[in-house]
Amino acid sequence: MVFAKILIFLICTVLAILILKYTEPLVRMIGKMSWAENRLGMGGTYTVWKLIAIGLIVGSLVYLTSSAW
DSSP states (O other): OHHHHHHHHHHHHHHHHHHHHTHHHHHHHHOOOHHHHHHHOTTHHHHHHHHHHHHHHHHHHHHHHOOOO
16 A cells, blocks of 8 residues: 555656746647636646645655554
């Protein structure tokens, strides 16, 4: 079970790093989020993707260190 938690943490961390590194091509491929641009101003889509990546890292770290499951 510990191995699975570590593996999930590593996969999520690598995915988050890739999102942070390739935000620009990701936005060009998927498109801009109109609600993010309206509420957060110019560059809101990029901010949302970066927040998703940071949330993914934090969430996987919480999952790794949690004792219940």
